Structures are given as C-alpha cells and as structure tokens.
Amino acid sequence: SQQGEEDPQALSIQEGENATMNCSYKTSINNLQWYRQNSGRGLVHLILIRSNEREKHSGRLRVTLDTSKKSSSLLITASRAADTASYFCATDSYKLSFGAGTTVTVRA
Amino acid sequence: ETGVTQTPRHLVMGMTNKKSLKCEQHLGHNAMYWYKQSAKKPLELMFVYNFKEQTENNSVPSRFSPECPNSSHLFLHLHTLQPEDSALYLCASSQEGTGTEAFFGQGTRLTVV
Numbered sequence: 001s002q003q004g005e006e007d008p009q010a011l012s013i014q015e016g017e018n019a020t021m022n023c024s025y026k027t028s029i030n031n032l033q034w035y036r037q038n039s040g041r042g043l044v045h046l047i048l049i050r051s052n053e054r055e056k057h058s059g060r061l062r063v064t065l066d067t068s069k070k071s072s073s074l075l076i077t078a079s080r081a082a083d084t085a086s087y088f089c090a091t092d093s094y095k096l097s098f099g100a101g102t103t104v105t106v107r108a
Numbered sequence: 109e110t111g112v113t114q115t116p117r118h119l120v121m122g123m124t125n126k127k128s129l130k131c132e133q134h135l136g137h138n139a140m141y142w143y144k145q146s147a148k149k150p151l152e153l154m155f156v157y158n159f160k161e162q163t164e165n166n167s168v169p170s171r172f173s174p175e176c177p178n179s180s181h182l183f184l185h186l187h188t189l190q191p192e193d194s195a196l197y198l199c200a201s202s203q204e205g206t207g208t209e210a211f212f213g214q215g216t217r218l219t220v221v
Contacts (some may be wrong), residue, residue, distance in 0.1 A: 024188070028206050042110065042212035043199055044150075050207070095164065096141075096202075096210055098151040 004032070004089040004099035012105045019076040021102040023089030024069075025059045032065055032072050033090045037101070046058065046074075111135045114199050114213035121189065122221055129184040129216045132201030137211070139204035140182040142174060142200055145196040145215070158180060191218045 007022045023032070031050045035043040049056045049065045049072065062075040076083055086101040107108045112133045121127050131140065142154040156164035157176040171193075173185040182199055196217050202210040 033209055035212075040196065040215070040217065042112070042114075042214045043200075043210075044110065045209035045211070048207075048209055089211075092207060095153065095156065096200075097153070098143075100148065100150045 004091050004097060005098045006087070006089055006102040008102060009100070010103045010105070011091065013079055015079060015081055015106055015108050017079055017084070019079050019106070021074050021087055021104070021106050023072045023074070023099060025072075025089075025091045026066075026070065027091075027093055029067075029091045031094050032063075032090045033092060033096070034061075034063060034074050035088045035090060035098075037086045037088065039085075046087075076104075081106050081108045088097075110211045110213065112199060112201055112211050112213040114197075114216050116216060117214060118217045118219075120219045120221060121186070122212060123189060123191075125189075126174075126185070126187040128186065129197055129218075131182040131184075131213055133180055133199075133201040133211070135201060135205050137201040138179055139202050140176060140179075141185055141200045141202075141210070142182065143200065144200040145198055151198070155184075186218075189218075191220050194218055194220045 002027045004023045017043045033048045034046045037043045047058045060077045086103045088101040090096045090098045115130045140157045144152045154168045155174045175183040196215045198215045199213040200210040
C-alpha cells in the first residue's frame with residue numbers, strides 16, 4: 001500500500017531557481033529515501049535519511065526529516081535543465097513504499 | 109548502469125499471448141522485487157523475493173506469475189493479460205535488512221493489445 005505522498009504533483013521552475021518538494025507518510029519508518037526517474041526509465045537512488053537524522057546534504061540536494069510530523073522535504077538548489085525528472089520518496093519500514101511522485105520541469 | 113538489467117525493454121503482446129520478463133542482478137543482493145508503474149499512480153509493489161523465497165505477494169492477479177530460480181535472476185511470466193495491465197514493469201534489488209537503497213532496472217514497457 002502507498003506510504004509516502006509527494007506534494008506538489010508537478011513543479012515548473014526556471015533554471016537557477018530552487019525546487020522544493022515534500023513527502024508525508026503515515027507509519028513509523030526506519031529510513032526515508034528519495035529517488036529520481038527520467039521519463040520512462042528506472043528509478044535512481046538520490047539520498048537516504050535515517051529516522052534519527054534531521055537533515056542531510058548531497059551536492060545540490062538537501063533533505064530534511066521531521067518524524068514528529070511524519071514528513072520530509074527535498075530541496076534541489078540552483079536547478080539545471082538536466083534536473084527535469086520525476087522525484088519519489090520511499091519509506092522503509094519493512095519494505096519500500098513509494099508515492100506517486102513530483103514531476104519537476106526546469107525551463108532553460 | 110545500476111547493475112540491474114531488465115529484458116526486453118519494450119513488449120507488445122496480445123491478450124492471448126504468453127510472455128516472460130527477465131531481470132538479472134550481479135550486485136550480490138539477497139532481495140529482488142517486481143513493481144508496476146502506471147501513469148499518475150504510485151509504484152505498486154507486486155512481489156518480493158528474499159533468498160529466492162517469495163515473501164510478499166500484494167494481491168496480484170494470477171495472470172502474473174513470478175519465478176526466482178536463484179538470487180541473481182527474477183522472472184515475471186505473463187499470460188492472458190488485460191489492456192489495463194499495460195504499464196512500466198520495474199525490477200529492483202537490495203540487500204535486505206541493511207536499510208540501504210534499492211537498485212532499479214530500466215524497466216520493461218508493456219503494452220497489451
């Protein structure tokens with residue numbers, strides 16, 4: 001069953017701007033992961049944040065986790081046209097459960 | 109390349125056909141998964157195999173039949189499918205129990221006509 005829910009469903013920004021998307025989930029988790037999917041391709045893992053962590057960085061990506069609110073956010077800074085993709089959060093309790101994703105379009 | 113290979117990449121089949129999807133990983137992972145991705149919907153977990161044993165079957169219709177002959181290979185046998193089964197089928201693998209990421213194949217785009 002679906003665990004994570006991303007918000008917004010779609011996001012369109014200008015190159016150079018920041019993109020922020022949110023994920024809410026329902027039950028307790030071991031960790032939360034963010035994935036990226038280019039059109040019609042497989043998912044690629046971006047970053048994993050454990051339940052005892054509050055913030056994590058990887059290059060231009062910043063992820064936060066608030067277990068009290070059961071929510072996470074993914075920030076992509078200084079976006080590029082190549083960041084155009086769908087982004088999914090996945091919650092890891094005893095299995096990985098994905099949401100429907102946020103489709104991000106970066107305009108050149 | 110993620111280390112997970114799916115074949116074929118595209119498949120068109122009639123409702124009376126029988127076909128199989130193949131997934132292969134050489135990452136040494138002990139768990140393999142089949143997901144179904146339909147447009148505008150969350151990824152649906154179909155089957156999970158742990159050390160070749162099926163540990164999850166998410167109420168998937170019997171026209172989908174998985175097979176895991178060893179920890180590196182996973183098949184999805186298809187027969188008498190319906191047009192609504194048209195979707196992107198994704199295979200993934202992970203090292204179960206370590207809380208680490210899943211590695212996905214590129215998927216098989218299935219169209220049922």
